[in-house]
Amino acid sequence: MPYPATLEGFAFQSMGLDRADALRGDAGALRDQWPDAWLIVLDGEGRAAAGADGMPLPLRGAAFGGGPGTAIFLGRTDTQAWFALEASALPALDVAQWVDLRRAAADWPADLASTFAYARGMLYWHARNRFCGVCGGGVTFDRGGFAGHCAQCGNDHYPRVDPAVIVAVSDGERLLLGRQPGWAARRWSVLAGFVEPGETLEQTVVREVHEEAGVRVLGCRYLASQPWPFPGALMLGFEALAAGDEPRVDGELEAARWFTREEIGRALREDGPGTDGIVLSPGISIARALIVHWYGQGTTLTRT
Incomplete structure (x- = not known):
């Protein structure tokens, strides 16, 4: 069976920068890049400085x-370097509005939204790693902001990414979706969870689906x-084939259930603030892309 096409349509996958390690x-060289460089400036809440438009x-x-x-060196396009920095590092700016990342993902060109996501992740890491996690000493950053060094104990620190699986689980005919406490009314999505130490990604898929919904992958x-x-x-987006167990939840999810193709199709067609049906994950997310992929192609996995 052919490998499925790469998922499309979600945000932060279009990177127009050469990271220029x-x-x-x-x-x-970074000083030479600075005068002509473009700057993306974020406030303390991770929002980007924007104009009236x-x-x-x-x-x-x-x-x-x-x-x-x-400033953190993000990389280069063909003509300019890009840097990210906090607004507090600059003189007062004339900012018409501060735009959050979800809005930018919907409204900005894809490459700019991806650059914003990149900048936000790096500045978040800087803000939470000003002191060494080993000895508590102050951390200074070099290599364009990509390496932190503790002068007190000598430990080096590097940007951290937390891997999580997100999975469209099917029994061959239906799609498994869950609801978390606190979500908006009628909101459902595919299941997800963080990878734990010592696990493969596949093991995480099996564990998370069973822990959250009691379903065997x-x-x-x-x-x-x-x-x-x-x-x-x-x-990290997966599709999974599961036994048709009746879902059962135990704390992390408020509810979990199987949805038919007809129910998913209606939700995709009618999704919006006026719908009286279920509400799916927003279009900027890989969660939505996984649902669309399942609805269009089903699962490529078969029972052996």
């Missing part, structure tokens, strides 16, 4: 003089991934 350790402010390094300082297959900087996850 070779430049990170060259402080002189909701698009990112066209800020250049030359407008602030000096060099990159504590018979086999699974990787499809695609999505950076999800809320705050620092990497969502």
Whole structure:
């Protein structure tokens, strides 16, 4: 059976930057890049500085003089470098509005939204790693912001990403969805969970589906991934074939149940604030792409 097509349609998968790792350790080269560089500026809540049109402010390094300082070097396009920094590191800016990442994912060009996600993840890591987790000493950053060093104990620190599986579970005819406490009314989504130490991704799929819904996975297959900087996850998308166990929940989920193809099709067609049916994950998420993929193609896995 052919491998399924890569999932499409979700946010943060279009990276227009060359990360230019070779430049990170060259402080002189980064200073040279600064005057013509584009800056993406975030506030303390992870929102981007934008103009009245909701698009990112066209800020250049030359407008602030000096060099990159504590700015994080994100990489280069064909013509310019990009840096990320906190608004508190700059003089007062004339900002019409601050745009959050979910809005940017829906409204900005895909490559800009992906750059915003990248910047948010890096600045979040900086903000929460100012002190060494080993000895409590102060951490200084170099290599364009990609390496932290504790002068007190000598330990080095690097950006962290938390892997999580997210999985469209089918019994061959139906799709398993769950609800978390606190979600909006009628909101349902595919199941997800973080990878634990010592686990393979496949083992995580089996464990999470059984823990959350009491359903036994018979086999699974990787499809695609999505950076999800809320705050620092990497969502690893799978499809899975499961036994047709009756779902049962035990704490983490409020409810879990099987949905027919007709129910999913209606939800996809009628999804929106006025629907009286179920509400699925938003279009920016790999969760939605997994649901669409299952509805269009079913599962490529078969019982052996």
